[in-house]
Amino acid sequence: MSKGTLFDKVWDLHKVGTLPSGQTQLFIGLHLIHEVTSPQAFAMLRERGLSVMFPERTVATVDHIVPTENQARPFADAMAEEMMQAIEQNTQTNGITFHDIGSGNQGVVHVIAPEQGLTQPGMTIACGDSHTSTHGAFGAIAFGIGTSQVRDVLASQTLALSKLxxxxxxxxxxxxxxxxxxxxxxxxxxxxxxxxxxxxxxxxxxxxxxxxxxxxxxxxxxxxxxxxxxxxxxxxxxxxxxxxxxxxxxxxxxxxxxxxxxxxxxxxxxxxxxxxxxxxxxxxIAPTVTWGITPGQGIAVTETVPTPDSLTAEDRELAGEAYKYMDLAPGQPIQGTQIDVCFIGSCTNGRISDLREAAKVAKGRHVVAGIKAFVVPGSERVKQQAEAEGLDKIFEAAGFEWREAGCSMCLAMNPDKLQGRQISASSSNRNFKGRQGSSSGRTLLMSPAMVAAAAVTGKVTDVREML
Amino acid sequence: MSQVQSIVQSVSGRAVPLIGNDIDTDRIIPARFLRCVTFDGLGAQVFADDRSQLSGQHAFDQPQYQGAEILVVNRNFGCGSSREHAPQAIAKWGIKALVGESFAEIFLGNCLAMGIPCVTAASDALQTLQDWIAAHPAAAITLDLEAMQVRFGDSCIPVSMGEGARNMFLGGTWDACGQLVAQGAAIQQTAAKLPYVSWSR
CATH class of the missing domain: 3.40.1060.10 (Aconitase, Domain 2)
Incomplete structure (x- = not known):
């Protein structure tokens, strides 16, 4: 077992006790919630007659379902509107801070907590979202949880966990x-x-x-x-x-x-x-692009799609599924792959420095005709900062759409979606089958600068040639 | 919920094999079905896109597996998003336990919090089990958490589960919420020792 690491120290400081099962009861210093994984947790609290133990240690925003074009309420999507109302009501009833659209503080939960200084070293941080690992950048122990665990944190500010x-x-x-x-x-x-x-x-x-x-x-x-x-x-x-x-x-x-x-x-x-x-x-390390259907199926932009004989037996099976789904042949160069949609944004790459790097590539160039390219700032503050720097104008002049803050096409549970077999160059984090809103849509993950390069050339391009 | 009702020593029932590694939560329940404020109705939407693409040939649509209660999968099942909607959808379809080569961490934690045991077995043992189920879809199999084995026909395979999780099933304490809340004083003490809790901002 590890000893003397930051993980060990933070774990020990937050340990409330050992449960009869042998698991640790761990105190959670910061709990972040959003509209998708919290409504059922609040319903569970109500069913059990429990209240929120530390309402000041939970912070809420909306990101997954928010439209990035027309944000007027009520939302066109009645189900999204219902989720908005649920989080408004749940946070109000329980005395939880809620960063609503238009507050100047709304955005992707993993963008807003760091930018407000909520995320700090030495904290334990939990959120009903797997990308909560983001906050570890500060030396926090941060991880994603499911809805029943969101209930547990609301009710007790603790979780039952086994040490990693x-x-x-x-x-x-x-x-x-x-x-x-x-x-x-x-x-x-x-x-x-x-x-x-x-x-x-x-x-x-x-x-x-x-x-x-x-x-x-x-x-x-x-x-x-x-x-x-x-x-x-x-x-x-x-x-x-x-x-x-x-x-x-x-x-x-x-x-x-x-x-x-x-x-x-x-x-x-x-x-x-x-x-x-x-x-x-x-x-x-070279500019890296995924060619398959898991984030592990990545290659340098100068490489070719791996052939079955270059893979282990285990990886070969998944590769076979990926060639078929992606319509890419073994041995084919990834560079030059034609792109339909370019997405810059997400909790992975929707921060101001990401937009600056993408804008450097976009500046003075133009999105190839027929390609849909759009930039979604990670938060209202990122949007404001980008506009102060004139990045929005650079993107718009280059033919990119400039949007409002949200998760957008990273997971496409809002109006931003791929259509049919479209293939995207995306600065997000997952290239799973169907991830970007079309059950047959395809995703190539890459850096924001590489996405911008793809947008202005119409195909996967080595951004190093454009700097 | 009383402890007696929550004790899970074994799960017996018909099984359904679902072949494939790295089946992620977007495939288990596509994001568009997350536009909801309750988990009701997710059972019908489980594996929606995979099922529609296989037009009736997905294991969850095949007649011989209807009513199955134990899902037998392969490696890294449930990777990706933390959405509890995924195990909720599987459970609402009728699954009460999972056997696989490995599970993604958050998925496993969600299943534990819902009282659904997930056990792991060696890759070749799983293949034997999946083949057997395909040949005997009407036969029940048993996951025994005390003996830590899965029994089918005249055979059995050893399975594993983290000790903490196993204790929670056998002791009926997998729903940790009540136990956690009961430690109010200890929670306050831990909080009081953390420097950042008392900082003024």
Whole structure:
């Protein structure tokens, strides 16, 4: 078992006790909720006559169902409108802060909590969304939960959990120009597989992550779950503290000094023990694109779709399914694959730095005729900042649509969807069959800059040639 | 809910094999069906897109598997989204237990919180089991959580489950909510020791 890691320290500090089953009762420092996975949890509380134990430790917003074009209420989709009303009512009744559309603070839950300074090192964070691993970028232990567990957190601010093992995933060196955090995490998942992290927390360490901004770190931790790891984290450092200082909910004055000292003490010890170690070299990472139907089926943009004989027996079966679904042949270059839709946004890559990188590629170029390309800021604040910088104008001049904040086509439970067999270049996190709203639609995951490159060339393109 | 009613020592019933690795929660219940404020009705929508593409040939549509109560899957079942709608949809279709090579972490946690045991078995043992079920769809099989085995016909295979989860099924405490809430004083004590809980913002 691991010893002396940040995970161990934070786990021990939040341990309320041991349940008769042997599981740990763990205190949850920050609970984030949204409209999709919370209404049933509130209904369960009502059925049991329970109340919310720490309403001030839960924060709500709406993201999954919100339209990114016309946000006028009532929503055109009556079911989405019903979900909106449910979260409005549940948060009001229980005294929970709700960041509604138009408040200036609404957005994808994993974008708004960090930008408001709610996400802090040393916290335990839970949310009914698998991409809660994002918050691990701050040195928090953050993981996704289901609705019954949302009920448990509302009722007790705790969860019944078994401790995870900790694997150190080290990447060292500088990334080449045109290679982004998204490529790093796609590369890691490609190498360790989509089940490599099951039962583990991933500690991302090494000079590559140390050199990353907080937003880049969030992109990496966001996709830990795609590698099977329920949570991923990075030890807090000066970059973390600089990002947090002055944000709405960050500690201030004397408390700031105390906080920095406490956060620093939580870093994994130099002699910490891990349940596993893997090491990668940043120089070997190229812009990475998925060709298949799991996030583990990624290749460098310069590579060809793997042939069955290059794969293990286990991977071969899934590859066979993927060739057929994606209509891509083994040995075919991924570069040059024609694209129908380009989506920039999501909790993985919908932050201001993502939009800046995409805008650099879009600037002075134009989306190829017939391609639908759109940019969805991760939050109302990201949108406001982007507009202040004129990014919206760059995108619009290049033929991209500029939208309101939301989850949009990452999971397509709102009006943004693929149609039929359309194929998308997407800065989101999942390329599962049917993920983007059409049961036969296809998704190629890549960095926002690569999506912009695909939009202006009409096909998968190595963004390094365009910088 | 009383502990006696919640004890799960074994599950017996007919089984349905669902072949394939990495079957994700978007396939189990596509996102458009998450536009709801209750879990009612999800049973009819389980595997909606896979089923419509296989036009009647999906295991959940095949007549011999109607009424099955134990689902036998392969590797990394339930990966992806944390949506409890996925195990809820499977449960509402009629499934009471799952056997597989491996399960995604959050899916497993959701099943535990719902009282649905998920056990793992070796890949070759699972294939034997899936083949046997296909040959004997009308026969019941038994998942025994005390002996930690699945029995079918004259055979049986060993299965595994995390010790904490197993104790919760055998002790009838898989619905942890009441136990968690009962620790109010200890929860307050833990909270009081955490620096950030007392910071002014």
């Amino acid at each position: 093992k900790v694997r150190r995933v080290e990447v060292n060196g500088s990334l080449m120009p045109g290679v982004y955090a998204k490529d790093v995490v796609l590369h890691i998942i490609r190498k360790l597989g989509v089940t490599g992290g099951v039962g583990y927390a991933y500690e991302f360490a090494g000079s590559t992550f140390e050199q990353m901004s907080m937003e880049e770190r969030m992109t990496v931790c966001n996709m830990a779950i795609e590698g099977g790891a329920r949570c991923g984290y990075i030890n807090p450092d000066q970059v973390t503290f600089d990002y947090l200082q002055g944000r709405d909910f960050a500690p201030q004055a004397d408390e700031w000094e105390q906080a920095v000292a406490w956060w620093t003490s939580l870093r994994s010890d130099a002699d910490a023990e891990y349940d596993g170690l893997v090491v990668f070299n940043a120089a070997e």
